[in-house]
Amino acid sequence: MTVESTAARKPRRSAGSKAGATGTERTTRTTARKAAEPELVQLLTPEGKRVKNAKNAEYAKYVADVTPEDLRGLYRDMVLTRRFDAEATALQRQGELGLWASLLGQEAAQIGSGRALRDDDYVFPTYREHGVAWCRGVDPTNLLGMFRGVNNGGWDPNGNNFHLYTIVIGSQTLHATGYAMGVAKDGADSAVIAYFGDGASSQGDVAESFTFSAVYNAPVVFFCQNNQWAISEPTEKQTRVPLYQRAQGYGFPGVRVDGNDVLACLAVTRWALDRARDGEGPTLVEAYTYRMGAHTTSDDPTKYRADEERESWEAKDPILRLRRYLEASNHTDEGFFAELEAESEALGKRVREAVRAMPDPDRFAIFENVYADGHALVDEERAQFAAYQASFATESDSGLAAGPGGK
Amino acid sequence: MAESVTAKNLALAKAINESLRRALETDPKVLIMGEDVGKLGGVFRVTDGLQKDFGESRVIDTPLAESGIVGTAIGLALRGYRPVVEIQFDGFVFPAYDQIVTQLAKMHARSLGKVKLPVVVRIPYGGGIGAVEHHSESPEALFAHVSGLKIVSPSNASDAYWMMQQAIQSDDPVIFFEPKRRYWDKGEVDTEAIPGPLHKAQVVREGTDLTLVAYGPMVKLCQEVAAAAAEEGKNLEVLDLRSVSPLDFDSIQASVEKTRRLVVVHEAPVFFGSGAEIAARITERCFYHLEAPVLRVGGYHAPYPPARLEEEYLPGLDRVLDAVDRALAY
Ligand SMILES: Cc1ncc(C[n+]2csc(CCOP(=O)(O)OP(=O)(O)O)c2C)c(N)n1
Numbered sequence: 001m002t003v004e005s006t007a008a009r010k011p012r013r014s015a016g017s018k019a020g021a022t023g024t025e026r027t028t029r030t031t032a033r034k035a036a037e038p039e040l041v042q043l044l045t046p047e048g049k050r051v052k053n054a055k056n057a058e059y060a061k062y063v064a065d066v067t068p069e070d071l072r073g074l075y076r077d078m079v080l081t082r083r084f085d086a087e088a089t090a091l092q093r094q095g096e097l098g099l100w101a102s103l104l105g106q107e108a109a110q111i112g113s114g115r116a117l118r119d120d121d122y123v124f125p126t127y128r129e130h131g132v133a134w135c136r137g138v139d140p141t142n143l144l145g146m147f148r149g150v151n152n153g154g155w156d157p158n159g160n161n162f163h164l165y166t167i168v169i170g171s172q173t174l175h176a177t178g179y180a181m182g183v184a185k186d187g188a189d190s191a192v193i194a195y196f197g198d199g200a201s202s203q204g205d206v207a208e209s210f211t212f213s214a215v216y217n218a219p220v221v222f223f224c225q226n227n228q229w230a231i232s233e234p235t236e237k238q239t240r241v242p243l244y245q246r247a248q249g250y251g252f253p254g255v256r257v258d259g260n261d262v263l264a265c266l267a268v269t270r271w272a273l274d275r276a277r278d279g280e281g282p283t284l285v286e287a288y289t290y291r292m293g294a295h296t297t298s299d300d301p302t303k304y305r306a307d308e309e310r311e312s313w314e315a316k317d318p319i320l321r322l323r324r325y326l327e328a329s330n331h332t333d334e335g336f337f338a339e340l341e342a343e344s345e346a347l348g349k350r351v352r353e354a355v356r357a358m359p360d361p362d363r364f365a366i367f368e369n370v371y372a373d374g375h376a377l378v379d380e381e382r383a384q385f386a387a388y389q390a391s392f393a394t395e396s397d398s399g400l401a402a403g404p405g406g407k
Numbered sequence: 408m409a410e411s412v413t414a415k416n417l418a419l420a421k422a423i424n425e426s427l428r429r430a431l432e433t434d435p436k437v438l439i440m441g442e443d444v445g446k447l448g449g450v451f452r453v454t455d456g457l458q459k460d461f462g463e464s465r466v467i468d469t470p471l472a473e474s475g476i477v478g479t480a481i482g483l484a485l486r487g488y489r490p491v492v493e494i495q496f497d498g499f500v501f502p503a504y505d506q507i508v509t510q511l512a513k514m515h516a517r518s519l520g521k522v523k524l525p526v527v528v529r530i531p532y533g534g535g536i537g538a539v540e541h542h543s544e545s546p547e548a549l550f551a552h553v554s555g556l557k558i559v560s561p562s563n564a565s566d567a568y569w570m571m572q573q574a575i576q577s578d579d580p581v582i583f584f585e586p587k588r589r590y591w592d593k594g595e596v597d598t599e600a601i602p603g604p605l606h607k608a609q610v611v612r613e614g615t616d617l618t619l620v621a622y623g624p625m626v627k628l629c630q631e632v633a634a635a636a637a638e639e640g641k642n643l644e645v646l647d648l649r650s651v652s653p654l655d656f657d658s659i660q661a662s663v664e665k666t667r668r669l670v671v672v673h674e675a676p677v678f679f680g681s682g683a684e685i686a687a688r689i690t691e692r693c694f695y696h697l698e699a700p701v702l703r704v705g706g707y708h709a710p711y712p713p714a715r716l717e718e719e720y721l722p723g724l725d726r727v728l729d730a731v732d733r734a735l736a737y
Contacts, residue, residue: 148715149539152540202471204502230442232446232447361712366709370710388726388729
């Protein structure tokens, strides 16, 4: 793997000068780094052409067995995931969800990596991995509970080997590492994958997960979706070197893949998972992609980024490129797209109806599962809560004010 | 407050914004640091426009790392700066908790007073905005238990403005809890006024029958409670603590000696919360004045619930009135 020269060196501060608000402070520049961007592993160009070169040959063999049917499957996954996501965004606007974190633009990174996994692999997502959840067979409506505000999770992580969404940035990379350490101890040949963002790469937890996974040779794949932004902060505010190069300092390989190329994401993730299974330890995959929408429905990207940027990425749309390839290679017919369109509509309808039908949680849910073994204080507070609730019933039943309790 | 040419009607968030602006203008050593505080102006827009006017070297977008934010703020303070750092939401302060508790809080004592750490850690806190998990918590007691930290929380725009000035000027680290659900509440701010001491509680409503003590987001609720109780002929006093550490026990004591009953209201879980400390000390100080045990209203010993249950979890008008009735029934 080539190592790019890092950002320009800075002169050391001249002795005695105190940086301050005097305007003499050295400015930090992120000059011309873009020009030195490393090459991506890419198997499909934005125009939908297969790429064959020396750099990607090593990875291309991992998708040599992919049939036209598999390709249609990947396409279907991406289209349905996008449709689900669009529906969720619309539901948020209609007030049915409190918040939504859209994956728009990141479908290839998620479906490519998600479809590389085996059932017995274990996934540790962040909060935007709706496409990976789809690949794991988690019913998409289950993802909506926490965004609607009816639960703080919504599924059994062990049901599909898909852990709960993690909102605290980077935390889950350590859980993935520990889980992978357990897998290795058990002598199992499954692998673990942890998803996180470019912003998260700055967190201490992520650095510590790199250290632990390297030291214990844990079978874990770190899948960083570099979607260029951490809310309003561009990747330059997190790192001065391309993110995948971080791995080198910890002693394991890192690779940057075109995150809008589903085939390349599938290939590179399979390669990394194979390394993990073969006892070769962790890998960092940086999927270079773009968050086409807002960070979440609460965010206003017009405050910090230019429209042209999004437009330039629209030209690299992950779904469009696979469609072009499928069409050019006669792997589909009109019927396929029409059927998929109908399937999308049905999914949208199902999601809409499911969300609207989602009941508010029972108020006593507050006290459920606080402990596995129970706890006297929780029992006491639940009882007080029940008595308090009952006092309203008494009030309205009898038309009298409830007498003061608590004596 | 008397009519003043310098008084403005500002939302609480905007009052903090103007206070930060004033601090940046008057002291070149003041720095703003945090995630998204620059162009975006913070997720709540509290730092809106500051980077535009003071530049990237004074208003600094940091990498996404809270331990890094507080740890480097400590270093900057050691070098003579006065950093004001923003933690995006309450639940995200914990990666920085180690730096705050083991370093920020203790360096002054360890250096035999030679080192001062004038760092302000701003934390939007509390619930009531329908957010997802980790966005609605009230962790003030976790910080109040640590010596070396000062902890304050304004309840209105004027206090937000002035307490921020005072927090920045303080040579001690201050954890500045901002009641996020009150960010949009407007109030009069007199930017030329002479503010009272940072850690002094304030009687915001005089009363004779019972004292309600609160801070931050719960002050407004307690004022509403007092208004509702007044309709039933009950005359409640409301005390806005403003500061959780140090805590102005003298003001609470004075009020309790007058009203003889005390109810403490906060959003944080009651168990081992700031209400427990208040109840214990006021019982020691006012044992013979009290007509009823000190009662507390707050969160349960349970994780902050999903948004659709937060109204059940958070102290509301009825729950506080219920406690008031119970205290008065003794
Ligand atoms: C510890 C912590 N700090 C701050 C936040 C608030 N926050 C939520 S998402 C986000 C940006 C994350 O960016 P990135 O890691 O690049 O992932 P992306 O959302 O772009 O997929 C921030 C700052 C958080 N959730 N956790």
